[in-house]
Amino acid sequence: MTDHDREPGAYVDASGARYVQVGDHNRMHVQAAPRPPVAWPHRIGTPPSLAAARLERGADRELAQSLAESGGTQILYGTGGVGKTQMAAYLAQQLWDNDELDLLVWVTAASREQITDAYARAALDLTGVEDKDPAHGAERFLTWLAGQREKRWLVVLDDLADPQHAKRLWPPVTATGRAVVTTRRQDAALDGHGRVRVPVGVFVPQESLEYLRMRLRADPGWLAEADGLAADLGHLPLALGHATAYMLDQVLPCAAYRGLFADRARRLEEVFPDQQTLPDEYDRTIATTWSLSVEAADRCRPIELAGVVLEAASLLDANGMPAWALDEYVQGPETIRQGLANLQRFSLVEHQGDLVRVHTLVQRMSRERCSDTRMAKLTTAVADRLLARWPAEEGDQEFCGMLRANARALHQSAGAHLFRRNAAHGVLLRSVESMGLAYQADAAVEYVANIYHECVRFLGADHPDAFKARYEYGRLLGQFGDVTAAIEVNEALLDDAVRVFGPRHRITFAVRGQLARWAGVEGDTVRSARVSRNVADEAARVYGSDDPSALIARERAAYQRGMAGDLPGAIGEYRTLVEDAARVLDPSERGMFMIRGQLAEFLGRNGDYARAVDALQELLPECVRHLGADHGITLTMRSQLARWRGASGDVAGAVAGYSFLLSECTRVFGAGGKLTEATREMLADWQKRLPGQS
Incomplete structure (x- = not known):
């Protein structure tokens, strides 16, 4: 039949059409052209491009191993920016390039609708059937996956915003299929048959440095302080990616960028790319x-x-x-x-x-x-909480170390808010004291100096808290060996204390006592003993002999008397002081243990080794019970006991005591701690004295 033989309107040209709808007299006929068969391997959806300078991570290898060993669904979870999507994209790319997949389906899973729509499109591709209801199409897709025995497939649900979005939409567990889900969520609803949670964290330091070398083209000048930059950014992959993009655009090497980043006056948005200049196809800052x-x-x-x-x-x-x-x-x-x-x-x-x-x-x-107002209230509340939980005696060094780290972080974060109400918050100097007790010499001295300068800035140089910080600064300088500097600090402090508070104020008495102490350490023991005795007598007259300030002054006077050579006189004073302090102090207080320990020390120096050993053997268990095994006073008592045992002739006992003390100091302060090193030297010295040692 030719075109001239056809009745007008009876035929239509449907070449190339997928659907044809015809009809007359209220009757309609729909004819669908058959879809072309799927070409294998087949990919549905578009994974994101891999980031610039993308490096293989240890986490990539762990994911690949977990997928190979357990199959099923791997759920990559972690905070935003750790690289979960990049890991999934890298895995998918590797499997696809290595011809290990017949089907790859990439789904953005920010909503349930996105998941069902993507599944429905996949069902249309794979079965040739288009469902008017995407939910039916999604069900058809999952059924198709479950029925596969030969086709190797991988389904990726990227950025699952809510586990409920995937309810009844999880890919099935089959012998040939795998799935990967990325999410920030950690809800229990993510658990299920065949699902394995895989935590994703930040780069390890070596990965951060390798990324910076690759991204910044390994220019040595640009890479100066690269390790510090990586630490500043918390080794977060997204932050490193955004920071390096900003650095390249602004021509800033690592050291210069660190300076900008450390400026607290700048907000994060000012040191990272804006929305228009985001790298690596990211759509969010x-x-x-x-x-x-x-x-x-x-x-x-x-x-x-x-x-x-x-x-x-x-x-x-x-x-x-x-x-x-x-x-x-x-x-x-x-x-x-x-x-x-x-x-x-x-x-x-x-x-x-x-x-x-x-x-x-x-x-x-x-x-x-x-807001600033909210920050002020928040700072005070958190600081109060830390100070309230700080133990009077620091027997648990791990716990106290955690307190110190948090007090310093609070200080760094809150700044001026810790100097409100015309005072420095007590947590500041408490943390300094704790650092001193933990023998953190350099850190303690530097930190208390910073606190002093902030006291001057926010409160004024003549504020009592500024004096307290200066006093601690001088005390720590002397305690950790810089006696000349300690004397200089305390001499200037004494002049100011007399000017501001007068000669009979507690702060003034304390400074005079410190000056006498460091003069004795420098060698002027006679003058030190005389000044210490004058301070003790004056404090007793002003405050009473049982006042804590007077007791402290008396203890220092007794100590300096002994250091000046009058050992019997010092022992007599310490025995009287033990009796008097017992009326005022609790037997478990640090001050009582210090007084009793010094009495034992001078007994030993006076040659009465047996009584020194007996006193310390009685004192040590009480220190452990009340102060804790890790307390500095407890460890000092162990050292004294070992020393006087050795002096009494029990060299093996001294070696055993120092050996145990070394293990304790190493556990508490680390192998490089000052007390650890001193103990190691003492142990070596006594080991040489063992019989048979040359």
Whole structure:
């Protein structure tokens, strides 16, 4: 039949059409052209491009191994910016390039609708059937996956915003199929048959440096202070990527960028690329990335609690803060538990036991969002909480080390807010004292000097807290060996103390006592003993002989008397002082142990080794019981006991005592600690005296 033979309107040209709809008299006929068969291997969806200078991470190898060993679904979880999407994209690319996949499906899983729509499109590609309801198409796709026995497939659900979005949409567990899910969530709802959680953290330091070398083209000048920059950014892959993009655009090497980044007057958004200059196809700034997570956590019950808890956590040590330090601000341990649980669900914090960890950039973002008024109240509440929990005696060095780290972090974060109400918060000098007790010499001296300068800045040079900081500065200088500097500091301090407070003030008496002490250490023991006795007598007249200030002055006078050579006189004074102090001090107080320990010390110096050993053997168990095995006084008592045992002829006992003390000091202070090194030298000295040793 030719075109001229056809009835007008009876035929249509459907070449190239997928669907044809015809009809007449209210009757319609739909004819679908058959879809072309799928070409294998087949890819649905578009994974993101790999980031510039993308390096293979240890986490990549761990993911590949876990996928090979357990199959099923690997759930990559972690805070925003650790590289979860890049890991999934890298894995997918590797499997695809190595011909290990017949089907790759990449799905953006920010909503349930996105997942079902992507599944429905995949079903259309694979089965040729288009469902009007995407939910039916998604079901068809999952059925197709479950029925495969030969086709090797990988489904990636990227950035799953809510586990409920994947309900009844999880890829099936089969012999030939695998799935990877990336998410910030850590909800229990993620668990299920065939699902393996894989935590993703930040770069290890070596990876950070390798990334910087690759991204900055290994220019030696640019890489100066690269390790410091990586630490400043908390080794966060996204932060390193954004920072290097900013550095390249602004022509800033690592050292110069560190200076900008350290400037607290600059907000994060000022030292990272803006929305228009984001690298590596990212569509969110770092601040936006985390802000969205905080907002989502705040929507969890109790409403708007997570952000408040994060504000408090933003002031403390990112590597480990006590959860109880946040209690006072958010009113109760149960409330803090709920707030931390919501933050952990979105990988904004790690909460294990009593410790909380937060990435340092998350902290900075949270602080920048906090108003000055709110920050002031928050700082005081957290500082009060730390000080209230600080033990009077530091027997648990691990716990006290955690307190010191958090007090310093709070100081660094809060600054001027710790000098409100016309005073320096007590947590500042308490942390200095703790550093001294832990034999952290250089750190303690530097830190108390900084506190003094801030006291002068915020309170004035004549404020009592400024005097206290100067006093601690001088005391620590002398304690850790710089006696000449200690004398100079205390001489200037004494003049100012007399001018501001008068000659009979407690601060003035304390400074005079310190001057006498360091004069004795420098060798002027006679003058030191005389001045110490004058200070003790005056303090007793002004405050009473049983006043704590008077007792301290008397103890120093007795000590200097003994150092000046009058050992029997010093022993007599210490025996009287033990009796008098017992009326005022609790037997378990540090002061009582120090007085009794000094009595034993001078007994030994006077040649009465047996009584010195007996006194210390009686004293040591009490120190362990009341102060703790790790307390500095306890360790000092062990050293004295070992020394006087050796002096009495028990060389083996001295070696045994110093050997045990060395293990204790190494455990508490580390192999390089000052007390550890001193103990090692003493042990070596007594080992030489063992029979048979040359």
